[in-house]
Each structure stands twice: as structure tokens, then as C-alpha cells.
Amino acid sequence: MAHRAEQSTVTDINKKQIIDGMPHIEVIKAINEAVSSQDFEPQVASRVLAYLEQAETSEFPNRDREQQLSLILNALPSLGMDELPNIDDL
Amino acid sequence: MIIELIGWKSKGLRAPDIEVKLERSDSSVACVTLIQMPNGTGKTTTLNCLRAAMDGSAESWDAEKVKSFGNTDTPPEFGSFIATLRINHSKRIVIEMTFHFVEGVVTYRTTAGSKIEDNYCPPPEVRRYLDPRFSELLFFDGELANDLISGEKETNAGHVIDTFYGLYHLADLKRKALDSFQDHVRQAGPAKGAAQSARLIGRIDRFRSKLAELEEQTATSVEQKKRLEEESRRIDSAIETHLLQSTQFQEAEQIARDRKELAKTRVEKAFHEIDKIFPNPLILHPFLTKSLGELADNLDKLKLPEFTSRAFFDELINEPDCVCDRPMNEAARAAVKRKADLILGDSINGFLNSLKRTVRTCTDYSGNTEFAKAVQELVSADDDLSQSQSALDDIRAQAAAAGDEEISRQRRKLEEIKGRLEIIDAFLEEATRPTRTGDDEQCKCVDFFKKRVKAMDVELARLSGTLDRKHRTDCLISVIDDAYNRSHLVLKGEVISRANEQLAQILKYNPVEIEDIGRCVKLRNRGGASMGQNLSVGYVFLAGLLHGGGNQFPLVVDSPVGALDDIARRNLGQLLPKLVKQMVAFVIPSERQWFADPLAESSGGDVLFLTHLRINEHTKDIIQRLGGRAACTSESGIVLEGKEPFFALGEDVNE
Numbered sequence: 001m002a003h004r005a006e007q008s009t010v011t012d013i014n015k016k017q018i019i020d021g022m023p024h025i026e027v028i029k030a031i032n033e034a035v036s037s038q039d040f041e042p043q044v045a046s047r048v049l050a051y052l053e054q055a056e057t058s059e060f061p062n063r064d065r066e067q068q069l070s071l072i073l074n075a076l077p078s079l080g081m082d083e084l085p086n087i088d089d090l
Numbered sequence: 091m092i093i094e095l096i097g098w099k100s101k102g103l104r105a106p107d108i109e110v111k112l113e114r115s116d117s118s119v120a121c122v123t124l125i126q127m128p129n130g131t132g133k134t135t136t137l138n139c140l141r142a143a144m145d146g147s148a149e150s151w152d153a154e155k156v157k158s159f160g161n162t163d164t165p166p167e168f169g170s171f172i173a174t175l176r177i178n179h180s181k182r183i184v185i186e187m188t189f190h191f192v193e194g195v196v197t198y199r200t201t202a203g204s205k206i207e208d209n210y211c212p213p214p215e216v217r218r219y220l221d222p223r224f225s226e227l228l229f230f231d232g233e234l235a236n237d238l239i240s241g242e243k244e245t246n247a248g249h250v251i252d253t254f255y256g257l258y259h260l261a262d263l264k265r266k267a268l269d270s271f272q273d274h275v276r277q278a279g280p281a282k283g284a285a286q287s288a289r290l291i292g293r294i295d296r297f298r299s300k301l302a303e304l305e306e307q308t309a310t311s312v313e314q315k316k317r318l319e320e321e322s323r324r325i326d327s328a329i330e331t332h333l334l335q336s337t338q339f340q341e342a343e344q345i346a347r348d349r350k351e352l353a354k355t356r357v358e359k360a361f362h363e364i365d366k367i368f369p370n371p372l373i374l375h376p377f378l379t380k381s382l383g384e385l386a387d388n389l390d391k392l393k394l395p396e397f398t399s400r401a402f403f404d405e406l407i408n409e410p411d412c413v414c415d416r417p418m419n420e421a422a423r424a425a426v427k428r429k430a431d432l433i434l435g436d437s438i439n440g441f442l443n444s445l446k447r448t449v450r451t452c453t454d455y456s457g458n459t460e461f462a463k464a465v466q467e468l469v470s471a472d473d474d475l476s477q478s479q480s481a482l483d484d485i486r487a488q489a490a491a492a493g494d495e496e497i498s499r500q501r502r503k504l505e506e507i508k509g510r511l512e513i514i515d516a517f518l519e520e521a522t523r524p525t526r527t528g529d530d531e532q533c534k535c536v537d538f539f540k541k542r543v544k545a546m547d548v549e550l551a552r553l554s555g556t557l558d559r560k561h562r563t564d565c566l567i568s569v570i571d572d573a574y575n576r577s578h579l580v581l582k583g584e585v586i587s588r589a590n591e592q593l594a595q596i597l598k599y600n601p602v603e604i605e606d607i608g609r610c611v612k613l614r615n616r617g618g619a620s621m622g623q624n625l626s627v628g629y630v631f632l633a634g635l636l637h638g639g640g641n642q643f644p645l646v647v648d649s650p651v652g653a654l655d656d657i658a659r660r661n662l663g664q665l666l667p668k669l670v671k672q673m674v675a676f677v678i679p680s681e682r683q684w685f686a687d688p689l690a691e692s693s694g695g696d697v698l699f700l701t702h703l704r705i706n707e708h709t710k711d712i713i714q715r716l717g718g719r720a721a722c723t724s725e726s727g728i729v730l731e732g733k734e735p736f737f738a739l740g741e742d743v744n745e
Contacts (some may be wrong), residue, residue: 023256023259024255024256024577024581026255026576026577026580026581027255027256027257027260027573027577029576029577029580030572030573030574030576030577030580031569031573033572033573033576034568034569034570034572034573034576035569037572038565038568038569038572040565040569044566044569048263048566048569048570048573051263052256052259052260052263055259055262055263056214056218056256056259057214057217065266066270069263069266069267069270072566073267073559073562073563073566076562076565076566077561077562077565078558078561078562079557079558079561
């Protein structure tokens, strides 16, 4: 799946066992629909799904959660104000 | 995912030292295991240990709780409880809890295949199903089933779906995003505004938690209101039916009811009449009709614009120059005259005439009399309805006063429901109203807290210079909320449809259908179901989740029939083996009757009967008389296997 592929490229820190069948197919569909209905980039969906997949594993330390969350936030549109600092620098 | 409970072993705990093996020699486990444990045999201890072994929760128990699991007569230094699970019919997971009674802590050891970990560490593929949010569903009792239907206690049927399908991870991500934003603000906040930011963060936390509390209370109140209204209608109808059977008040009650029905029809008719009038504003008020009449009259005089305009053109063709400064020669004069005729011709006159004609027809309405009459009729019909309702109430009060206990009881119940409804209505009115001037932290208006949280979030972002992060966090939250709503709706629909298919087969003589699943499981066209039906629906709902889509989990049930009557027990006994692949039920002797036999029959004999007794002076003789094979024995306890000792144990054996 696309989000699985992206996950392997963006989160090398999390090479843990992913549980098959989770998130549920309806959750995957719903996230893709929610992202596209709000005109966000498709990678928002894949990064949210990568986060959920990691949440299904036995260990998902807070540091990794923060990192995954930053990736999701980075994929979302900014306010478009040049003077605002880059989200990664915050 | 298939998880089976293979057995457990306890030592040095309040419960007797015992090993219970659920696996048979051919490696299979029984569809239903009935473990009879009279009071005092350590049933609660065993159930709590089983739950803690599965979800790892004993790591967070306080010292007092840990010590409460120790044997009170001879407190040992250590105790242990070992639970064995089997995953997908092959892999075994052994979870061992060691109770350190002196220190008051529990430590875990997990063995999965050849891997041994000195802590609670089930393999990842099993972990999510042993999470407390999920595993609590595996421990079922009659109260849980009732709560699922009534929605009056903590159990939330909608959350059960979220738990099973892992939708709670969406809520976790949302919480993480919000917490992370606040951490971010704390770190990014300028020194100058640090104190202000800290105060604001505290205030936001407080408001957010109050908002969540109010939203939860509102959702609960809405469902309670629906249920109470249905219950009220049901009681009302029961009172009517009961009165019909009482000859003394039958005739008067019938007359009052007929009058009420007539009044209701009159009210409906009057509303219908008004409804017909409303789209026509001319009938609503005479002022409109009068004004339109005046307009029509004035239109007759409205020739002025045409003459004025024609005079303008007439004057223009006699001028030496046009308004555009070009000389007005013969050709130009002819052109202006020709165009003027076109401009002032039929279009204006035609429009005015058409307008006048339309207005004339409108003034034919009889002014306000029609509307006034309709309103008068509605008021009169409504008065009639109130009077007939009062008359009906009077008759019912008389019937109650005349000593009809059943009606008195129903009326008391009705009054109680009305009282509760008033409280709920008052709360809902306050919770769902828009924000008002003067609202503060003490109010219960959801809108007020929503707006305040939003405003404070923005203020905080502004103070700390994190508006962009705030914007992105909001975008993420809107995606999560949208995705949750979409997926929950679809999955809920699937659960309802699957459960209804099963209910149609199982309760074919007394059909019950699930209409919706919100905080509770709502049944179609039913104000309240019997306890037996509640249990059946609860079992079908949960078993449908736990055993749907190729999944299989053990259902551990405490007192499966509870206080059910004999018919409900028999029905449930026949039902359970059809729903689950493995059920381990803890029963006391008084629960066997009407239940165990239908259960054994319905499972095709795939039932393991176990009787667990503590060994002491009092039970030694009883154990000898019961016979059966001792599946396990220790100094303090024994487990007997077989149907005969199971049924031979007297109901009065409580230690």
C-alpha cells in the first residue's frame, strides 16, 4: 500500500512489526476521503496512517510519536505567512 | 486473530492453590466451560487475576490492593498467578504474575514461544487485543449487558465499537496533537509573556475538560430523554389498557379519551388551515391588501413618467444640438423620434398594465378575517385538548384513589419519569443554547465553552508566536474528526446489520431489532426490553464483535444468567453456544437450574463441567459424596471434572 511504502521512506526509526489488517480498511478509506475532501496533500493521509500503524505496535515511544506527528504537521498547509518560523525549527 | 484461554494456576493467594486446565488431550478447548465456584472459593480473586494477567494492569496496583490478594490466614511472602493463552491454535503465551506481599508489588514474566521477558510483554500482534480498553470486553457479566442497553452507567456501546476497530487511536492522535501544541507553546512562549501563557494554558485545560464533560453529559441526556419519553408513552398506554379492564371507570375514561382524540384532530386540522394560509402574506394582514389597493390606484395616475419622457424627446428634436453636442439635423431628429417611440412604447405601458391587473386581483382577498378565524379555531381546539387531558387525568386519579394499586404504581412511575425529564430538559436547554452575555465558567452552555476554548487557543498561539503550528494542528484535528465520523458510521452500520441477522434467527419468536448504537444499544420500537432480551442483545452485540471477521476471543463470564427467570435462562442457555467459540463461565450452584442443560444440548455436548471447592473440614465429606474425577487437587482446593458432581453439589454450599 502507498502509505506503507511512504512510511518506510520517512520513518526509518520505526522498524517494528506492523500488525496486518490494522488500521481497519474503513479507517484507511475514511482518512483518505477526509484528506481529499479538505484538499490537503495525499501524503497527509499516508503519514496519518503511518502514525496509526505505529500506534498498533507494542512500543511507540513518545519521541517517535513526536517525530511522526511533526511529519504529519509538515505535510499540512501553512498559514502562508513568511515571517512565521518553519515548523521543523520550532 | 484467534486467542484461546488454555488455563490458569494460582498459588499462595486468597483463592485455593489450584490449576485449571481448559485444554483437552486432543489440544482442543470446549466451546463452553462452566466452572462452579460456591461463594468463598475465590471467584472474584480468580477473575481479577485473569483480567490482570491478560492486560498487565497489576503493575499499577497500589500496595494495599496487592496485599489484599494474599492468604489472610497464613500470609506468605510470595504468591503467583499464571495464565496461559494460545494464539492462532499454535503459539502459546504464558503470563506469570508474582505477588510480592511484603513490598506490595506485582511483577510479570512473559513467555511467548521460546522468548522469555521479565516483564509484561505479549507479542505485538496480540498486544492490542490485551490492551485494557479491549480486554475489558472479554470479561462479561449480566450488568455489562444491561448497561449496554440502558446506557445508564459507564459502559458506552459506541465506544465498544471504537475499541474493537481501533478507532481510539484516532482520538489518541488528536490528544497527542493538542498536547504537543501546548508543550510547544510552553517552550516557545516568550519570557515576557511566560506567566500570562502559563495562566492561559491552565485556563484552557480547565475549560477543555469542562467542555468534554458537558458534551458527554449532553449526549447521555439526549439518549436518556429519548428513552424516558418512550418509557412514559409505554406506561401511559399501559394505564389506558389497565383502565379499560376496570368497569367502574371504563365508560368515563372512554368518553374522556374520545374527547381528547377529537380535540387532537381539531388541533391538527386548525394547524393545517393555518399552514395553508401562511404562504399568502395578503391574507395574513389587511395592511398589505390595503397598501396594494392604493398602489393599483396610484398606478392609474402613473402616466406621468411616460408624458415627461415623451416631452423630453419632443423638446430634444426641436433643439439645435443633441445632448451629446452633435448638431441636430433632420436625419438625427428622425432617428431620435423613431427611437423614442420604441423606448416609450409597449414595454412600459405593458408592464404597468400587467402590474395593475395583478394587484387588482390581490385586493379581492377578504383581509384578515380568514387568518383570524383560523387562529381562533386553533386556540379553541387547543383549549379543548387541555381540558380533555385534564378530564382524563382526573379519571385516572380517581381510579388510583379508588384503590387500584397497579394504576397507582404506574402513575408514581410516570411522575418519577416526568420529574427526571424536567431535570434533563432543564439541563439540555442550558447546554444547547447559544452563548449569552454574562456567561462564565459556572454556566453549562456548551457553545460558550467551545467559543472560549477556541478564542483562548488563538490568543495563546498569538502570545507564543505559534499561530502557524496552531493552524496546522487545527487542520489535523479536522481531518481526524472527519475520518472518525466517516469510519464510525460505516463500521457501526456493519455491526448493527450483522447483529440483526443473528437476532432474527435467535429470537425468532420474540423478535428484537437493533435500531442504532449510540451511547447505548437502541432497540427498534421498544421503550424497554426484558432483562432476558437485554442479556441476549448484549451477548449478540459483543459476541458479534469478538467473533466476527475470522476473529475469536475467549469470553469470560461471571454469573451468566444472574437473576433471570427460568424461561430467560433456558433461552440464554440455548443461545450462547451459537454465539461464541470459547466461553468460560463462573457460576454458583443456584445458577445451574434451567440453564446448564439447554446450554449443553445447544453446544452438542461440547461443555466442560468443573466444580471447584476449597478443602476444609466442612467440605471433605461433600467432596467424597460428589464423586467425579479430580482434575486437580492441592492442600487447599480441588477441581472436580464431570457433569454429575457439577449437578450434585447442593445449592446451600457456601463457605
